[in-house]
Amino acid sequence: MQNPFKIIATTILMANFATSSVIAASDPVADVTAALHREVMESGTAYENLRELTSLGHRLSGTANAERAVQWAKAKFEAYGFDRVTLQPVEVPHWIRGNHELGSVVSNNQTTSLNLAALGGSAGTSGITAGVIEVQSQSEVSRLGAAVRGKIIFYNRPMDPALANRFAAYSGAVDQRSSGPRTAAGLGAVAVLVRSMTTLDNDDFPHTGMTNFSGGTRIPAAALSTRSANQLSAIIRNDPTAQVHLELSAEVLPPVTSYNVFADYLGESLPSEYVVVGGHLDSWDLGQGAHDDGAGVVQSIEVVRALKALHIRPKRTVRVVLFMAEENGASGAREYAKQASLNNEKHVAALESDEGGFAPIGFSGAFGSMRSRIDLWQAYLNPVGPMIFRNGEAGTDVDPLASLGAICYGLNPDSTHYFDYHHAANDRFEAVDKTELHRGASAMAIMTYLFANEY
Numbered sequence: 001m002q003n004p005f006k007i008i009a010t011t012i013l014m015a016n017f018a019t020s021s022v023i024a025a026s027d028p029v030a031d032v033t034a035a036l037h038r039e040v041m042e043s044g045t046a047y048e049n050l051r052e053l054t055s056l057g058h059r060l061s062g063t064a065n066a067e068r069a070v071q072w073a074k075a076k077f078e079a080y081g082f083d084r085v086t087l088q089p090v091e092v093p094h095w096i097r098g099n100h101e102l103g104s105v106v107s108n109n110q111t112t113s114l115n116l117a118a119l120g121g122s123a124g125t126s127g128i129t130a131g132v133i134e135v136q137s138q139s140e141v142s143r144l145g146a147a148v149r150g151k152i153i154f155y156n157r158p159m160d161p162a163l164a165n166r167f168a169a170y171s172g173a174v175d176q177r178s179s180g181p182r183t184a185a186g187l188g189a190v191a192v193l194v195r196s197m198t199t200l201d202n203d204d205f206p207h208t209g210m211t212n213f214s215g216g217t218r219i220p221a222a223a224l225s226t227r228s229a230n231q232l233s234a235i236i237r238n239d240p241t242a243q244v245h246l247e248l249s250a251e252v253l254p255p256v257t258s259y260n261v262f263a264d265y266l267g268e269s270l271p272s273e274y275v276v277v278g279g280h281l282d283s284w285d286l287g288q289g290a291h292d293d294g295a296g297v298v299q300s301i302e303v304v305r306a307l308k309a310l311h312i313r314p315k316r317t318v319r320v321v322l323f324m325a326e327e328n329g330a331s332g333a334r335e336y337a338k339q340a341s342l343n344n345e346k347h348v349a350a351l352e353s354d355e356g357g358f359a360p361i362g363f364s365g366a367f368g369s370m371r372s373r374i375d376l377w378q379a380y381l382n383p384v385g386p387m388i389f390r391n392g393e394a395g396t397d398v399d400p401l402a403s404l405g406a407i408c409y410g411l412n413p414d415s416t417h418y419f420d421y422h423h424a425a426n427d428r429f430e431a432v433d434k435t436e437l438h439r440g441a442s443a444m445a446i447m448t449y450l451f452a453n454e455y
């Protein structure tokens with residue numbers, strides 16, 4: 001196929017790489033990566049696709065909304081002219097919040113309402129009233145032992161505000177939400193409240209997320225907004241006999257069949273070698289899943305849109321994978337890797353975007369012996385802005401592909417504000433900036449092209 005962009009590429013090259021000491025002025029790869037960046041920034045459709053996707057509402061797996069998102073993705077891939085579109089069946093959990101959530105604390109005949117949201121996997125309750133014990137950790141709950149029985153356990157250890165990498169702060173606190181309820185239930189607690197996983201220390205949005213009872217007793221468990229957590233902590237410090245009342249309409253329904261949606265842009269000479277780029281299609285149900293992970297979905301689609309717009313067909317097949325049910329158990333990721341293995345598909349690399357639509361600052365992954373090669377590619381990202389490669393986490397959805405030999409890595413955006421929105425009602429379209437979203441898409445397009453054609 002003709003490459004019309006090559007005619008203009010020299011001009012782009014001069015503009016973007018005049019100061020680069022790494023890339024030779026005649027490097028044809030730099031022509032392509034510079035043109036990809038320009039295409040995404042000038043004509044990218046990721047932002048408008050995000051507007052469409054988020055207008056469907058939340059995409060909690062197992063719900064009718066998630067199925068609408070599956071159909072949206074399929075239609076979008078077809079509209080962009082991908083060579084092959086696949087709906088891959090996957091069994092997903094079906095937990096619903098219902099429409100009734102109420103929390104309050106009563107002390108000295110004063111009732112203070114608590115702003116809360118059930119955690120995914122929580123049991124429902126038509127009404128529980130009990131004394132509450134504030135703790136900072138699961139080990140503290142274990143030490144309390146028998147004293148936990150009949151009580152509501154309130155985990156209130158904040159995310160560390162000093163950590164510049166907010167994901168590190170999240171990792172340091174999220175065990176309270178993911179397994180804290182199981183630990184408390186094991187000792188006879190009747191319910192659990194958890195301080196929301198956000199760095200905003202006096203905010204009114206509860207941030208939900210999955211909790212895992214691992215087959216143990218399922219009890220009601222909810223996230224408190226940080227403001228409500230602060231209030232509750234102050235009240236029970238003054239009055240340890242204060243009683244918390246909780247009503248949740250949450251319900252666990254039988255698992256249902258949903259779909260991973262993926263689409264292939266076939267490679268020119270190595271079509272059976274795959275370079276994956278993706279995000280997860282499902283979201284939590286409180287907002288619209290704009291940063292988490294609508295951003296990753298539309299950025300991944302943009303990678304192929306930009307390649308096609310420039311009539312670039314790399315050697316390997318670029319496959320955009322939209323994983324289902326990342327938020328409650330990642331069954332989509334496991335099923336995708338399982339089928340890829342059963343079908344003996346060669347996966348060369350897999351890139352995930354699931355850290356929000358903020359300005360990109362680099363990539364992290366298990367680069368292994370590829371590291372020196374990757375470092376040479378850094379200069380191709382110059383048009384996007386300063387980008388750093390780190391050895392580290394790739395992402396929940398692509399991690400299983402490492403066992404197939406794929407180099408797995410993830411986009412790292414600036415994480416400063418990610419947890420202002422994460423799993424909360426304010427994770428809406430308006431929270432995403434078009435330029436930042438498109439710079440991330442550009443970085444992903446460049447890396448995907450390099451793995452698909454230059455590796």
Ligand SMILES: [Zn+2]
Binds near residue numbers: 293
């Ligand atoms: Zn996510």
